[in-house]
Structure formats: C-alpha cells, structure tokens
Amino acid sequence: MKIIVLIKQVPDTYGDRRLDQATGRIDRGGDLVVDEITERAMEVALKEKDARKAEVVLLTMGPASSVDVLRKGLALGADRAVHILDEDLAGSDMLRTSAVLAAALRREGFDLVIAGNESTDGRGGALAAMIAERLGLPHATSLNTVAIGADNVAGERAGEQGTRAIHAELPAIVSVTERNPEARFPSFKGSMRAKKKPLDTVALAELGVAEPASRTTVLTATRRPARAAGRKIADDGTAAAELAEFLTSSRLI
Template identity: 45%
Template sequence: MKIVVLVKQVPDSGAERNLRADDNTVDRASANNVINEMDEYAIEEALRLQEAHGGEVTVLTMGPDRATESIRKALSMGPDAAVHVLDDALAGTDALGTSKVLAAAIGELAPDLVIAGAESTDARGQVMPHMLAERLGYAALTGARKLTVEGSQLTVERQTEEGYEVVTAATPAIVSVWDTINEPRYPSFKGIMAAKKKPVATKSLADLQVPADQVGWTGATTTVLSHSKRPPRSAGQKVADSGDGGTALVEYLSSEKFV
C-alpha cells in the first residue's frame, strides 16, 4: 500500500501566537514552529498500516525552507521519504490555492491512501481533506477515530458529537484523523539518525505545473482585512438572590442571547 501523509509546520499552540502587522498573516518567523499536533496521529496511523500491510509511507509538506525541520522530525518517526513543495511564489496562499498545489503533488505520487490530521492548530478550517478529495476524485473519509483496511476497502468510524458513524469506501481515498485514533510513537535515536539519510524531494510550482498566478497573494480568494488582540477579561456580573435570583439570571442570559 502506498500512503501519503500530509504534514504542516505550525506555530506551537502552547505558546502565544500572533499575526503580522504588515499583511495580517500568522507570524511564523518569530514563533516556535512544530509539526501540527494532529498530523503526528496521521503519521502514526500510516506507519501502523504499513506494518500490517506493507508498502511505503511518504510525507508531503508545503512550506518555506524552515519546514525542513518538521520534515526531518516526521521522518524520524519512521516514514520512508518526503516531498517538500517549496516556492517563493507560495507566500500568501490561501486554503483553495494550497489544495491546488497539494493535489498536484499527490497526483504525481499516485498513492492508494492519503492520511491527514483532521485540522491544523493555526487555521482550524477542517476543509483541506474535502478540497483535495474533490480535486483528485478520491473518496473522503473524514474525522476518523478508527481506520480498518481490508484489501482496497476502507472502513472508518467517523467521530461525531453523538458517537460515531461507520463509513466505507474503496481506495484511492483520503482519510482525516482525530487524536482519538492512536498514540503517536516517540522517535528513537536510531530513527533520528536514519531520518538524516532519507530522501527528501523538493518540488517547485513549475515542477507541479501549477501557474504562479493561481497561488500566493495574487491567486488568493480570501484575505484578512484587519485583526486585534483579544480584549482582557472583564469582571463578571453578580446576581444577588433576594428571592428573584432565577428571574434575574434568565433575564441576563436572554440579554446576552444565550436563551
């Protein structure tokens, strides 16, 4: 089975994250950038499938030079190789443009299965797997808490607020996973050393035959017009119960449109 895992480098969610003042994009240069947490579960699931069914696992990343750090970290967990889509013209690319570039890269790799995290901690859009499935003509099995593979048949337990749904599809397909699906392994010293020698192919927009005017700032269909810091938390409103506390509470909730 040929598996591609989507990996994104994001600012560490445990630290303060900021937007740049000049273009309202995430300030990645001054952040501690790490692998998107949910993508580690995607890597682990791909490795478990490889151990059970054989094949190869390739990491796919789109990002600037510094994304190489996250690529090597991903490879140290066990994948066989990586593809890094790197091009100066990609700066400012929105989700729609990103899906176009990643779909072109996936099309070249021709995998049986693409696995992604259910969301990234910087954007939290949860749209990329659906966009890629539409562009590639793949089945989309999203929000998985469990994935079973039998030949070319995939079965997913799709996590919902009420429980889960059972969804099936044939390969090729794209599956997005939540952090309930497994427990990612820690890279071993052997894995870290081996990652330094694993092949990482660099692809430009020209290599993927994606026109530069369809991505970046020029091709973006969305933009952030302005941003501001979250306001400091204000003091709460106290309701003294003099026999009418319940009424006062309901009136307050109604004024805030909670009821």
C-alpha cells in the same frame, strides 16, 4: 500499499500565537512544532507499515523551517519526504493550498492519503475533502478509528449529532481526529537512519499550478485586548456566599 501523509508545521499552541496584523497571516516567528493531529495521521500510516508492507511518504507545503517536521517524521519511520517550498505560496488560502497539494499528490501517486482533520492554526477542517474533490476521489474524513484493507478503508466518522460508520474504495483520502493514538517517540537509531532518507524539495513551477490564485483577502486584523484577572479569594468558608453575591450583582442568577 503507498501511503502519503500530509504533515504540517504550526506555531506551538503552548506559546503566544500572533497574527501579522497587516497581512492577517500567522506569525511564524515563535516556536514551531509538528501539528499534533498530523503526527497522529503519521502514526496511523506507520502502524500499517509495521503490520503489512507499506511505503510511507510525508508531504508538506510550507516555509523553509518546515523541513524540521519532515526530518522528525523520517526519524519516526517514514520512508521518504517531499517539501513543496516556494515563496509564492506564502499566504495561500485553502482553495490554492488544496490545488497545490492535489497536484503534488497526483504527481507522486498513492493508494491512500492520510491527513489530520483540522490544523490548530487555520482550523479550516476542509482541506482533505477539497483535495478529494480536486482528484475525483472519495474522502473518508474525520475518522475516530481507521481500518485499512487491501482495497478499501473504513472507520467511524465523528459528527456533532453522532458518529457514522463509513468506508471507501482505494485510492481515497482519509483524515483522522484526535481520538486516534498519539505518535510514537523517535529512537536514536531512527534519527541516525533518517539522515540518509530521501527528502526532496519541489518548487511550484515543477507542479505547474498557476491557478487558482488565493481568493480570500484580509481587510482588517485586530488583537483583542487581553483579559485581566478579576477578584480572587481564598475559601475560608464564605467563598460560596461571596460568589453567589457576585453572580447576583452581575445579574447572572
């Protein structure tokens, strides 16, 4: 079983995340981390590797700094990593990103692809399904639970109105929700071993994906004024009355 995990580096949600107001792109100058949901995707793959034989390959598309998240994944137990690195990919929209990732996946070959359901920065929540559409494969996405069989994958799909039990024949594209277990911690041994594992860099030209260009254009990006703290009182027995008065005067009750 060959499993490819899509992994992504994002600005730390604990930090002050910014947009470049000229381009509308995410400012990657702050603290960068592995998107937690893609770590959970990796954990699903590594569990399968622990239980049965599986080759786990990490794939990311991103700037040079993204190599850090691949190294971390290799230290956790992945076998190999592929980094799609090309200046021309900066600011790619979902249409273009899905085309580039689909081309890299096609080139690599796989039984199963596992992604996070939604990144913390772009929050698109559609990339796995878009890749499946490009590759003509089924997608079993937004899974709260994942059961990998010899020739199929099954699980519980999250939904606003309720959950659905779904399954798909392999090869397939899966995405996982945060209901899946957290990633394991790297060991010293794992980190040492990771240094010897293959980490390939692939340029856009090698994938032969000239089209489609990004089709979305940012017209304006404006920062919302920061919220200021209002009144703060310590309860001395009258706080509830004062709060009720505030709500009444604000016409909220």
